[in-house]
Amino acid sequence: MSSIAHHIRRALPYAAPIMAGYVAIGIPCGILESEVGIAPWMAFFLSATFYSGAGQFMLSNLWLAGQPLFAIAASISFVNLRQLLYSAAFAPRFQKVKRWLAALFALTVTDESFGVNTDRFAQTDESAILGGEADFHPWEAADATCVNLLSMSAWATANFVGGLVGSTLAIPTAVASFAMTAIFICLLFGRTFTPTTIVVGVVSAAMVVLMKAVGLEQPAIIVGAVVGVAAGCVFASLTRDRPIVPEAPGEALADDETYAAHLLDADRLEAAEEAVGEDER
Amino acid sequence: MSLAEFGILYAILMATMAFSRCVPLFALRGRELSAQVVAVLDLIPVAAFAALVANDLYQPAAWTTGNVWQALVPLIAAGGVVVLARRTGSLILCAVAGLVLYLVLGAIPL
DSSP states (O other): OOHHHHHHHHHHHHHHHHHHHHHHHHHHHHHHHHHTTOOHHHHHHHHHHTOOHHHHHHHHHHHHTTOOHHHHHHHHHHHTTHHHHHHHHHGGGGSSSOHHHHHHHHHTOOHHHHHHHHHHHHHHHHHHHHTOOTTOOOOOHHHHHHHHHHHHHHHHHHHHHHHHHGGGSOOOHHHHHHHHHHHHHHHHHTSOOOHHHHHHHHHHHHHHHHHHHTTOOTTHHHHHHHHHHHHHHHHHHHHTOTTTSOSSTTOBOOSHHHHHHHHSOHHHHHHHHHHHHHHHO | OOHHHHHHHHHHHHHHHHHHHHHHHHHSTTSOOBHHHHHHHHTHHHHHHHHHHHHHHOOGGGGSSSOHHHHHHHHHHHHHHHHHHHHHOOHHHHHHHHHHHHHHHHHSOO
16 A cells, blocks of 8 residues: 555545535535636635635625625635644644645645644644554654645535536535534544633633624634633743643753653543553552 | 636735745744743644634624524534533534534524
8 A cells, every 4th residue: 555545544534524524515615606706617726725615705705795806815814814823833743744745734724624633643642651552553744634635625526516516506504514613612622621721712712702792703713712822821820730831941842752741731641541540450 | 706806816815825824834843842832832722623613603693683592503502512522522423413403403493
């Protein structure tokens, strides 16, 4: 089996839920794009390169609303600023990865693939510390990139199909998009919380609700996330909650194990160690 | 939308998207990151997911239509997904169950 096939086979089970959701949402997106004069091949090209669900829905809706071209570009670009956060979050993972692979990965990150890959990398960290199952394979940059590309192929194909079938196929977007919401909920609540991460989550969510309530919908996600991270930093500094305040502040992370240990929250580690102890008994 | 208009829009969007997706990753590449920086970066996933979930679940317009039940449907369905996520952690189960729950609740004529 070739190396690429190996990585695709590893990525596919994790990409599958995203791909299913993208097919459900991508077809209505393609239909909407066809309504503003974007041909199926253009929809495919846009989806395979620009690759932004929210951005593409916005593009069609703003065009239908008669917004000027540069206003549309500015609005969508502003909403997509949250990608800055995702890119920064992945930076430590891609320190030693080949440039072309890092670029390909970075260019194909979406909200959903960010979540799945973050989760897989966290599992790898946990396994590195606790000693995972014998057949556990660490999540690699190539696996993460395959998740991105598989998801992108589903999205682009669905947009193309949506453009072809036009309005003959009626899929309620609100219902289909709730599958994506459910994936975000799973990624958020499937993890173990520390006091700091609870503060981060609550403040981020509250900030989004507040901004949307006062009519500031477009910057709500990026501002909510940034304020949430800032609140978490302040909280951790005040309470000295782990892992935001390391034992030796400012100390550089020397190796992968130190880095992995740092990422793994203390509560989860303790719970896992207790479980291992019980098994041994 | 003409091909020329599409081309201009595409060029601007690709440039800004590539900037957002690539610059932080490459700017931090090759640098030894302090533990504090890594710890701050580690908070981003929770913040992003919480913001995305809140953004999806809270639709101000839904509360102004007068049909409170329809506004509550995504919140109740989300509650069910939270329980499932805590118990199973399965993405596919959560996606399917969330979709079914949303459809069933939405079909109740209240």
